[in-house]
Amino acid sequence: MPVPNFLPYRLRTLSREAALIACAAVGGGLFALLDIPAAWISGSMLLVSILGVIRPLPDLRKPWFDSTMVMSGALIGSSATPEALAATARYPGSLFILIVALAAIMLATGAYLRFVARWSWIDSLLAAAPGALSAVISVAQDKGANIGRIAAIQLFRILVLVAVLPSIMKLSSGGGGAVGAPPPLPVISLPDMVLVLGCALxxxxxxxxxxxxxxxxxxxxxxxxxxxxxxxxxxxLPPEIATAVMVMLGAAMGGRVSNLKRNEIAALFPLAIGGFVVSMLVAFAFAWPAAWLAGVPYASAMAAFAPGGLEAMAMLAFAMGLDPLYVGAHHLARFMLLGLSMPFVVGWIRPEKPPPEN
Structure with missing residues (x-):
């Protein structure tokens, strides 16, 4: 339904943005009802992307984006509890291999996208980043990268990883009993939340x-x-805020995906499959010596090194009955390392135009 022309421009813009966010919330809610890990971000992005292909959608303005980044950073940092930091210290050798694996995944997958897809190095490395999606999108926005195709590659990897990783782990370990959902995290008090958000801003x-x-x-x-x-x-932060952040991220990324041309979206699927295979092969190659060094089953190392989002991989680990301490420590380390280092990893690279296709 078109907005009446007599409304002020800012009110019309705000109503369009509200409609976009509402669509994203519907998509995330549908995925949540289906009990899909990382539902709110993947579902919101997917629905907004589909709607955007049918009809052009507005981009969220900078204040929306910046406030979402502040909330995302506050959520990421809240994972660094004293207990979690102590847990990461129990596996020094495996964590060192994880750091090397992160560099190898980004270089191998980034090189694939650079030389096969002919993308710029900035787009290639950001699309190859295994997780820390909010940091990736923030850097992409700041560097003027192509957020649409970066987000499309990242979304594909999350969805496929959630779909196929349990079967791969079962084949490698003979399966495992489910242990239920993880215990709920305590919600921060109001004074502490004001302090965190104030310092974050x-x-x-x-x-x-x-x-x-x-x-x-x-x-x-x-x-x-x-x-x-x-x-x-x-x-x-309260789960309602965390959910809202995921929806906002999904809306921002889905809006950029919808700006891509249909033939470009179709061309992204084989690239996404190839990039997924490269990143998984590298991750699982490094997971083998890490499992031996830490004395854990290979399936646990596969879940710990898999290039997926923190929320999705943590839920899969619990569902598969794997060692939650080992898996959680590695994903926390990867999450924090990528979130803090990503701006510097690609910050020195100057924006460039992709090389001309042959």
């Missing part, structure tokens, strides 16, 4: 003034991680 503004790449998510992550890691504050 202040640090983001300082980083923005210093012209740091992706300043809001980097500053918010750093501030939240310090406050939680030092034991100054306890708990994570």
């Amino acid at each position: 202040a640090t983001g503004l300082i980083f923005d003034r210093l012209r740091v790449t992706a300043p809001y998510i980097l500053g918010a992550t750093l501030a939240s991680a310090v406050l939680h890691g030092a034991g100054i504050v306890h708990g994570t």
Whole structure:
């Protein structure tokens, strides 16, 4: 239904953005009803992308995006509790292999997209990043990268990984009993939440003034991680806020995917399959020595090294009856490492036009 022309321009823009966010929420809700891991971000992005192919959708304005990045950083940093940090210290050798694996995954998958798809290095490396999706999108926005195709590759990897990884792990380990859902995380108190968000915003503004790449998510992550890691504050943001952040991220990414031409979207599928295979082969190759070094089943190492989102991989680990401490420690380390380092990993690369196709 078209918005009446007599409405002020800003009100019309706000109504279009509200409609976009509402569509994203519907998509995330549908995936949540189907009990799909990472439902709110993958479902919202997928529905917005589909609708955008049918009819052009607006991009969310910068204030929406920046506030979402601050909230995302606060959520990422809340994972760095003293207990979680202590858990990561139990597997030093395996975690070192994980760091090498991260570099290898990004270089191998990035090289595939660079030389096969003829993408720029910035687009290739951001699409190859195994997780930390909010940080990836923030850096892509700041560097002027093609968020649409980066988001499409990332979404494909999440959906396929969730679909096929349980079967692969069952084949490698003979299966495992389900242990149920993880215990709910404590919700942060109101004074602590005000402190975290205030420090997150202040640090983001300082980083923005210093012209740091992706300043809001980097500053918010750093501030939240310090406050939680030092034991100054306890708990994570309320689940309603976390869900809203996932929906906003899905809306932002889905809107960019919808800007792609239909023939470009079709061309992304074989690239996504190839990139997925490359990243999985590299990840599982490094998981083998890590499992031997840590003395855990190979299936646990596969879940720990799989290039998927923190939420999706954690849920799969619990559903498969794997060692939650080992898997969680590795995904926390990867999540924090990528979230904090991503702005610097590609920050030195100058934007470029993709090489001409043959």
